[in-house]
Amino acid sequence: MIDVLINLKLVFFIFFLIVFFSLEFFFSQRNTEKKFTRLFFHSCFAIFNTIIMRIPTIFLLLPILLITNDNNYGLLNIMEFNFLIKAILAFILLDFAFYWFHRLNHMNNFLWRFHKVHHLDTQMDVTTSLRFHIGELIISSIYKSILIIFLGVPMSVFIFYEIILSLSAQFHHADLKLPESIDRQISKIIVTPKYHTNHHTVAIESRNANFASILTIWDYLFFSLKAADNGERRYLGVKERDKQFGFIINLKEPFINN
Template sequence: MHSFLSFFETMPVWMKAGWVFFILSIFWILEGYYKLVFTKYNKWRHAKTNLILLAFVMLINVVFGIATVGIFLWLHDSNFGLLQLIEAPVWMELLLSILVLDLIAQYFVHYLLHKIKWMWRLHTVHHSDKNVDVTTGTRHHPFDFIIRETFALIAVVIMGMPIAFYLFYRILSVLFTYFTHANISLPKQLDKALSYVIVTPNMHKFHHHYQMPWTDSNYGNMLSIWDRLFGTFVYADTSKIKYGLDIVDHNNDEDLLQQLKLPFDKTIQYKK
């Protein structure tokens, strides 16, 4: 187990970036054969906007990487965190760390991004996409992503986890982010069965519906237990889903400059 985790601790940057583009490519290909929604749009032009936003995110990751190293050095020297208070096998500590990261750095911060007005303004960039596909998983306003990363570091400090746990979680998170946004159709019974444990493509698509109450549901990234536990789980007929937001003009959802300015547009009446 230690050798397995040490791989993620020493994983070079090029391999981490390669993992992102490998997973993107896999689901991009699958979208061509197993579509959930059949819509006509220029997939490459659509991807261009989302991938440029991904580039911003990756630059922010470099800055947070420096901060992360400092935090992990402090945790190592101080023995701070909940994991220091228990005696458990490494696999159990890893599982607990992933659960807490998924709760705080995914479900909880996502809930706040919908419920706090100034956060919701930032998060509308993600929801303004009217053609949800695998590249939508990369579509985040830079300030939105900074908030998410901050909460991830809060979870790291609370647990006092080693850096290998955090890096393994990041690898898993990339997989689930692109899996759940991909425009793919799993067999309905399989998707529904999996949704009792993990977030599935169908389950997450309700979150991208253009109107309430579905917009404010299914906040999870990896595990569906948080939505079920806190009463935010929805699973209905996917044919009724319409992507986007009813408060923004979707004619410019592929205009990068407009998307970066979107949270600061005072003409939009944000209903939060």
């Protein structure tokens, strides 16, 4: 059962990767260069990460999910909610927690060393959603485990959240140009490509803001909504411009003193 759900996430991910990658050729806002090199390089990242992440998934996340569900541990199990209410609450609380995790990744020097690898990309398209340092993913799986047991997240809701989170990441990293008025309306609720472009700017004010992963309400509530101007949105990444590619360079990045 669990295996089926995990594979479902993978199937969704690959399907939408192909969909967004194809759409980017027709509705690009930045004319991202070297698209196939990027696809190849970031796919190497994803394959490497998927293989390594089997270990914390099998030995940490899944046992925590099973223990939590079997024993009804966690905040959401203290009160008698029906399943739908519990599922909605769990989804919102997970998204709230991920907002803070992302924010912490930018504020804390140790976490930034790993998260910076995602921001070393000097462009942004759907393949950027594959670009995460394995260290960040391992730290995030420990964080997820604490959340599951503390909140009492049902297994099906956790996997549903993970699927929506990865679809959202693909969508908001995609190099797609939505009509301005539609973008403005949608971004009041969920993260859009333009919204997340603000977060990938070299400009520090907008990069250290716009942390939302799915729901944008958290940026409104915690005063971290900062739109960049058009010029800033064209200059993406961090100041170092030479680490867009290079698997070993990126893998070593968190451990280099600079």
